[in-house]
Amino acid sequence: MKEARIECVTTTPIPDLGLRLAPGEVTFLPEQVALRSKHLWKIARAGAVKVRWVERYKEMRPKSPPAPFVNLSRTRKKAARMTDSTESEAPPPQPPKTEPGVDVEALVARVREETRQEMQTQIDELKQALLHGVGEIVRDLPAGQPVVVEGGQTPTDSTSKPEATFIPDDLVKKGTKGRVQVEAAESEGGDLDDATAALAALRGKKKKKAAPKKKGSGRKS
Amino acid sequence: MTEKSVPILGVGLDIGTGNIVSARRSGKGVETRRMRDVFLDLPPNAKRMLKLSGTNFIERDDELLILGDAALETANIFGSEARRPLSVGIISASEVDSLEVLGFLLKNVLGEPQEENEVCCFSVPAVPVDEPNRDIVYHQGVFEKIVTQCGYTPLASNEAMAIIYAETAKEGFSGLAISWGAGMSNVALAINTIEGMTFSVARGGDYIDNGAARSVGSTAARICAIKEKGIDLMNPEGREQEALAFYYKDLVRHVLDEIAKEFKKVQGRFELPRAIPLVVSGGTSLAGGFVEFFQEEFEKKRKRFPIEISEIRQAKDPLNAVAHGTLIQAMQEYTDDDE
Numbered sequence: 001m002k003e004a005r006i007e008c009v010t011t012t013p014i015p016d017l018g019l020r021l022a023p024g025e026v027t028f029l030p031e032q033v034a035l036r037s038k039h040l041w042k043i044a045r046a047g048a049v050k051v052r053w054v055e056r057y058k059e060m061r062p063k064s065p066p067a068p069f070v071n072l073s074r075t076r077k078k079a080a081r082m083t084d085s086t087e088s089e090a091p092p093p094q095p096p097k098t099e100p101g102v103d104v105e106a107l108v109a110r111v112r113e114e115t116r117q118e119m120q121t122q123i124d125e126l127k128q129a130l131l132h133g134v135g136e137i138v139r140d141l142p143a144g145q146p147v148v149v150e151g152g153q154t155p156t157d158s159t160s161k162p163e164a165t166f167i168p169d170d171l172v173k174k175g176t177k178g179r180v181q182v183e184a185a186e187s188e189g190g191d192l193d194d195a196t197a198a199l200a201a202l203r204g205k206k207k208k209k210a211a212p213k214k215k216g217s218g219r220k221s
Numbered sequence: 222m223t224e225k226s227v228p229i230l231g232v233g234l235d236i237g238t239g240n241i242v243s244a245r246r247s248g249k250g251v252e253t254r255r256m257r258d259v260f261l262d263l264p265p266n267a268k269r270m271l272k273l274s275g276t277n278f279i280e281r282d283d284e285l286l287i288l289g290d291a292a293l294e295t296a297n298i299f300g301s302e303a304r305r306p307l308s309v310g311i312i313s314a315s316e317v318d319s320l321e322v323l324g325f326l327l328k329n330v331l332g333e334p335q336e337e338n339e340v341c342c343f344s345v346p347a348v349p350v351d352e353p354n355r356d357i358v359y360h361q362g363v364f365e366k367i368v369t370q371c372g373y374t375p376l377a378s379n380e381a382m383a384i385i386y387a388e389t390a391k392e393g394f395s396g397l398a399i400s401w402g403a404g405m406s407n408v409a410l411a412i413n414t415i416e417g418m419t420f421s422v423a424r425g426g427d428y429i430d431n432g433a434a435r436s437v438g439s440t441a442a443r444i445c446a447i448k449e450k451g452i453d454l455m456n457p458e459g460r461e462q463e464a465l466a467f468y469y470k471d472l473v474r475h476v477l478d479e480i481a482k483e484f485k486k487v488q489g490r491f492e493l494p495r496a497i498p499l500v501v502s503g504g505t506s507l508a509g510g511f512v513e514f515f516q517e518e519f520e521k522k523r524k525r526f527p528i529e530i531s532e533i534r535q536a537k538d539p540l541n542a543v544a545h546g547t548l549i550q551a552m553q554e555y556t557d558d559d560e
Contacts, residue, residue, distance in 0.1 A: 117438040124435065167363055171324040172370040178279030180288050180329045182254050189251045191537065195390040195549050200556050202394065202414060 004034035005052045012048040014039050021049070028054070228335045230555050232373065233548025234327070234343040235383070235541075236364060238307045238404030239426065239504050243330045244544035251548070253541050254330050259303040260322045261292040271295075279325060288326055293442075302442070309423050310346045310404035311360045320363060327367050334372040341373035342551035344380040344543050346407050349423040350479055376551065379419050381409030383546025388500045388536050396498045397528060399476065400543060401505035403427050406476050410484070410528070412494070418487050422479050424472055426505040432471070433464035448508060455510040469508065473518045477526070484527040496529040502536035502543070511535070 005028055008021035016039045021027065034040060034051070044051045229246035242255045263271070263278075263285045271278050271285065276295055278287045287295050296303040306312065306319035306326070331341065345361050361377050368375035384398035394414040400407040403426040410417040430441040430448065437444075437460050447461050457466040501515060508514075512535050519526070519533060536542035 113438070120438075121435055167359075167366050168320060170370075171320050171363070171367045172328050173281075173321065173324060176279050176281070176325065178286075179277040180256070180279060180325065181277045181291060182256055182289070182329050184252065184254045186247060186250045186252050187538065187541075189246060189249055191387075191390075192246070192251055192545060192549060195387060196552055196556065198390040199386070199394065199414070199549060199553055203553070 001056050002031040003028045003054050003056055004031065004040075005054045006034075006040070007050045007052075008048070009050060010048050012043050014043060014049075016040075028056070229552065230335060230339050231548060231551030231553075232331060232334075232339060232341045233383075233544045233546065233551055234331065234341055234368070235380070235543035235547060236307075236327075236343055236345075237380075237402050237504075237543070238305065238310050239402060240540065241326055241330050242541055242544040243332075244541060244548040246548070246552070251545065253544060254332070255540070256289040256326055256330050257293065258307060258326065259289065259292045259305055260319075260326075261287045261296050261299075261301070261303045263287065263295075263299075281321070286322065286325065288322070288329070297442075307404060309349075309352075309355075309427070310402060310407075310421065310425070311355055311357060312363055320367075323363070324367050324370070327364075328371050331368075331371050331373065337372065338374045339372070340376055340551045340554045341368050341371075342376040342378050342547040342554075343368060344383055344547055345377045346380050346402075346405055347409075347419040347421040349405060349421045350483060352423045355423075376554065378547055378550050379407070379409055379416065380543055381407040381419060381421075382411060382416055383543045383550070384500055384502045384536060385409055385411045385414070385546070386549045387542045387546035388502070388534075389498060392498055395495075396500055397480075397530070398500045398502065399480075401425060401472075401501060401503035403504060406472070406503075406505075408476070408480055408483075410497075412497075418483060420479070420483050422476050424475060425503075429465060429468040429472055429505070432468040433461065436464040436467070437461055451509060453509040454514040465508075466514075469511075469514065470518065472505075473515055477519065477522050481522070481525065481527055488527060493528060496531035499530045499533045500536055501533070502539045504540055506535060506539050 005026060006019075006021070008023050008025045010023055011021070013020045014037065016037050017029070017033070019027065029037075031053075040049070040051070043049050231245070233244040235242040235244075237258060239258055240255055241258050242253055244251055244253045246252075262281075265280075265283065265285060267285055268278075268280075271287070276287060276291050278285045278291075280286075292303045304319070304322075306323045312319070312323070334341075343364055345357055345364070348356055365375040365377065380402070381398045381400045384400055385394055385396055388398070389396040389411075395412045396410075398409045398411075405421045405423050405425045407419070407421045409419045426445075426448075427441070430444045433439075434441045434444045439461065444461060444465065448465055452462050452465055454466050454469055457463045499519075501512065506512075506515075512533060516533050519530075523530070538545070
């Protein structure tokens with residue numbers, strides 16, 4: 001965009017442009033406006049102003065939004081301006097440097113996995129703590145209420161003993177259909193014989209030392 | 222005609238969180254029968270599929286039960302978790318459903334008695350020192366009943382004491398035994414068969430599996446599979462094996478600390494006439510380099526350890542040592558009678 005740069009030499013009004021310039025003051029006018037003015041060129045010929053043609057370009061970047069209005073006192077305004085000026089002098093923040101050859105996606109996946117594991121561990125710990133807490137509460141419950149156990153027995157103990165002493169009768173079922181695989185192996189019994197003989201000898205010695213008792217415990221049927 | 226051999230009576234039974242093992246004399250050898258202590262319950266409509274795949278199962282009222290190793294394999298196919306009748310070494314009263322399963326397991330592992338009321342000596346854990354609220358009264362009661370219903374005369378024996386019987390004959394049944402099980406670790410100190418101290422720690426192989434699994438974001442079943450496939454604790458390879466080694470170290474340190482603590486409580490009540498051997502056994506001790514690994518940790522604590530240890534050794538058959546020890550005790554019942 002071509003413009004006329006007008007620099008004032010002496011104080012002179014330019015009536016058809018409605019300007020009044022002080023010495024040293026510079027102003028710019030669009031080319032068409034400057035060419036249409038008769039008074040400007042008369043004054044320029046007289047040497048009261050200097051006119052020079054310059055080219056300027058419009059800034060295409062969108063304007064930044066206006067700063068929010070803050071009602072500040074003069075001293076604070078001054079301080080804010082000073083802070084702005086120091087901030088503007090500081091170099092802009094640099095993006096984090098990445099080493100060449102680093103797989104960012106793999107890194108993200110690893111961090112995600114580690115975080116998941118950590119969370120899982122924390123959840124497990126929380127569960128354990130909760131179970132322990134519930135167990136403590138149950139243990140500390142006051143005695144009194146009898147617990148009815150399956151099988152028709154009613155123990156005299158209360159909830160303070162979590163383990164009931166009732167054992168069902170038919171633990172080994174007879175005539176069950178199906179097959180089960182059992183791993184069988186045979187080994188030499190030399191060590192077992194030695195141990196049995198040593199044990200028998202040891203017990204024999206003990207028996208001799210002690211007063212003789214009636215033998216046989218009636219274990220054999 | 223061949224002469225019919227006289228059967229040697231008595232059965233040993235190791236009831237663990239991971240495995241159930243029975244042992245009995247057969248001729249000049251020892252016959253052991255083992256089943257993994259796990260089960261899986263499936264709906265009746267899975268019957269056809271199980272038959273096609275050749276999986277052994279038993280039929281219960283309204284469901285199918287797969288027991289032992291097959292349960293673990295099938296659970297992997299179905300993407301579910303196999304259930305365990307025991308938790309941290311002890312049966313819980315709330316697991317009424319599992320009692321029946323334990324009945325099936327024991328019946329199959331024990332087999333039929335050779336004579337009516339044959340003695341069956343079964344292992345029981347000691348009360349865990351780190352969980353004093355738990356006791357073994359109900360646990361022992363359940364197994365006494367099951368063994369009786371299988372046709373045997375039950376005889377309960379401490380798990381770690383069974384290792385003393387099986388492994389320390391040459392030292393006159395004196396030693397410190399540690400049974401590294403899946404659910405817990407049992408400890409016994411004995412002098413000439415006399416039980417000086419028994420206790421357990423509620424940590425075992427499962428503690429290692431769960432801890433390592435949490436650390437590397439895996440599952441306990443997968444970690445257990447890695448462990449059982451074979452791991453060298455002295456030279457772990459990869460994240461999972463390293464995590465396993467860390468938890469092994471933690472367990473060993475914890476148990477050694479507990480032994481020192483418990484021994485101090487009874488110190489002065491009896492004296493050890495000589496240095497005794499320390500025997501390690503159990504499925505958790507099967508990991509490669511476990512003895513060296515244990516020895517390394519033990520040496521760090523040896524100066525402050527209250528018992529003089531002559532040597533550290535592993536049981537000859539760590540998976541069956543408890544069953545062998547209980548078998549010796551069961552056979553002794555007949556030897557005593559015969560004398």
